[in-house]
Amino acid sequence: MRIGDLATACGLTAKTIRFYEQAGLLHAPPRTSGGYRDYPSEVTSRLAFVGDAQSAGLTLAEIRSILALRDSGEAPCSHVTNLIHEHLADIEKRMSELRKTRTALRGLADRAAGTDPSTCTDADICSIIGGSTRG
Amino acid sequence: MRIGDLATACGLTAKTIRFYEQAGLLHAPPRTSGGYRDYPSEVTSRLAFVGDAQSAGLTLAEIRSILALRDSGEAPCSHVTNLIHEHLADIEKRMSELRKTRTALRGLADRAAGTDPSTCTDADICSIIGGSTRG
């Protein structure tokens, strides 16, 4: 199976598949006599795994580490479990940051609603934003 | 006031201030006879504004657009209000994506808790993750 067919089958581009190979997610496949990559069909399930893991929020580096464990014959279960919990913690952190920013922005939106542009003087640059800590 | 003093006063580095100038957030200041940047003290409040706007989640490009309006003599109020609402919408979107990913990860964590590594076969790569769409 050539790279274009594999790409179509997996909903990726040939570029992306070459990139995954270079990133260590895929083994280099055998080549045809003309130098074309010639993939066995099992690669589709490996790529499906990569997609599943990505949609779970894992990075390519993490996915590579899982695949490397599996390729070396070990069950990556506990490694995967750790990664999952790390990502959950990371998501909580990012969500709390977003909530903080959202609170700040809502305050600004409230202030903006009560702002009259004609009273906005140049010295402040912008009284909606700028006054928050200085005024 | 030289760049290092301004940096100290604003809690930034000289590098960052030069970068801001190059990014169009600061006007190029006059120079001393030796070629050093010589800032008027008002620049501190401009930099404070940049910091306030950044902590509200605005990008440097957006902040530049606000400053450009102000520099041209217009009150940027309505522009700023638009930006605030766009960012609020963006935050909601990102939070809902994070919630979705979190739900997926929690499902995986539950599955992981019930997984016995010895039953994990190579064909699946990882039954915790990989089985999610193919199991």
Added chain:
DNA sequence: GTAGACCTTCCAGCGCGCTGGAAGGTCCAG
């Protein structure tokens, strides 16, 4: 034999907000 669809490699850039380093100039204290 030729068009064109596919493949190959390599190098570069995206966005974002800086940060680091090299190679050199300026200014002040001792």
Added chain:
DNA sequence: CTGGACCTTCCAGCGCGCTGGAAGGTCTAC
């Protein structure tokens, strides 16, 4: 006059996951 603290410019890289393009090779259909 020397050291060193500061400044200047320019170029490069970070992380992340691709994506684009150039320059060329291969295979198939007509």
